[in-house]
Amino acid sequence: MNDDTIKGKLQQIGGHIEEAAGALVGDKALQNAGAEDQLKGKAQEAWGNVKDAGNDLIDRARAAKTDAEIKSEAAAAWDRDHAIDVKTD
Numbered sequence: 077m078n079d080d081t082i083k084g085k086l087q088q089i090g091g092h093i094e095e096a097a098g099a100l101v102g103d104k105a106l107q108n109a110g111a112e113d114q115l116k117g118k119a120q121e122a123w124g125n126v127k128d129a130g131n132d133l134i135d136r137a138r139a140a141k142t143d144a145e146i147k148s149e150a151a152a153a154w155d156r157d158h159a160i161d162v163k164t165d
Contacts, residue, residue, distance in 0.1 A: 078128060084121025088114050 095110025097103075 078124050080120050080127060081124030084117045084119070084124055087117030087120060089117075091115075091117055 091110045091113030093110070094113060095107050098106030098108070098110055
């Protein structure tokens, strides 16, 4: 979870409180502002989720690259250790 995800959640909570307060006192503008904050919070949370998914993908790609390099080095070492000299006359 990153800052955008957390900030988005907090903005949604604040918007919900603001909307409820507007409904309680009969202030349509406050209700609408609260609903708007909730939408903005959802968008920011979604952006945070996209960033997390991208970072996870990068981490998996790096791990796969490292694994491939290790396997390649092991295969090259095996080839060196088990080299067969073939002589043609």
